[in-house]
Amino acid sequence: MKDIGSLDLGGNFHGSLIGMILDAGFMVKFVLLLLLVFSVVSWAIIFLKYKYYRNVKKENESFNADYLKSSKLSDVSSAAKKYTYSTTAEVFRVGYGELTKINKVFKEPSSNEEVGFSSLDNVERSLNKACNSEMTKLERALSFLATTGSASPFIGLFGTVWGIMDTFKGIGARGSATLAVVAPGISEALIATAAGLAAAIPAVIFYNYFLNRAKIMVQEMDNFSAEFLNIVERYLVRK
Incomplete structure (x- = not known):
């Protein structure tokens, strides 16, 4: 009499994960390959964005320290040049560049009060443009993570449904619905x-x-822009 452990259940079931993947149908394998691509790209984005956000935070803190201890905007401008990741430093560079143009306009004999208020609007628009540009950099590639998070479960579910359909097709062809016939196909589909x-x-x-980190950094840029506009307005009033 044969030992019960040596009985052939009539299926090609492999207990290992790799074995089940190899035994899966073409569509399930295609779905798994597609999900693998989504996962690899997502993890690449995660590592790159984490490194980028860490550099931005570090340089923002350093730039803010330089900004607070400086008594002249020209000194801040010199310090801002060494920060390549800082969002607030970029906003300052844009704002200071516009302020430099305003200063040249005021040195002209034809300058008047209307030019001053118009210049303030120019600075505000420049700061808003810089903030929007930096916000775009912060949120770049995040849409792919959102797409992966929302679409991957449904793609996987599609593969499961397709695999179960193949399993039932096999049951119909064999004319039996034993556990040995059903279990391999269901496990591979899942x-x-x-x-x-x-x-x-x-x-x-x-x-x-x-996204939460980006919102915090955008708020920091908005606060810095408001403070810089106050400085520009006081400068124009003195003029």
């Missing part, structure tokens, strides 16, 4: 759902994390 969740969960977590 891998797609698991892969979809594995790709989506990190993408959603880091998307929300980066």
Whole structure:
């Protein structure tokens, strides 16, 4: 009498994850490959954005320290040149550049009060443009994380549904519905759902994390812009 552990259940079931992937149908494999691409690109974005945000935060803190301890805007302008990642430093560079142009206008004999108020509007528009430009940099590639987080579970579910359809087709062809026939196909199909969740969960977590960090940095830029505008307005009043 044969040992029960040596009985052939009539299926090609492999207990290992790799074995189940290899035994999966073409569509399930295609879905898994697509999810792998989504996951790899998402993790690449996560690592790059994390490094970028860390550099931005570090340089913003350093620039703010230089800004607070400086008594002249020209000194701040010199210090701002060494910061390549700082968002507030870029806003300052744009604002200071516009202020330099205003100063040249006021040195002309034809300058008047209307020119002063018009110049203030020019500075404000320049600061807004710089803030929007930096915000675009901060949010760049985050849309892919959002897409991965929202679409991957459904892509995985599609692979699972397709795999289950193939399983039932196999049941119909064999004319039997034993556990040995059903279990391999179902387990292989469910891998797609698991892969979809594995790709989506990190993408959603880091998307929300980066979005929150971006909002904080945008608020810092807005606050700095308002403070810089106050300086410009006081300068124009003295003129």
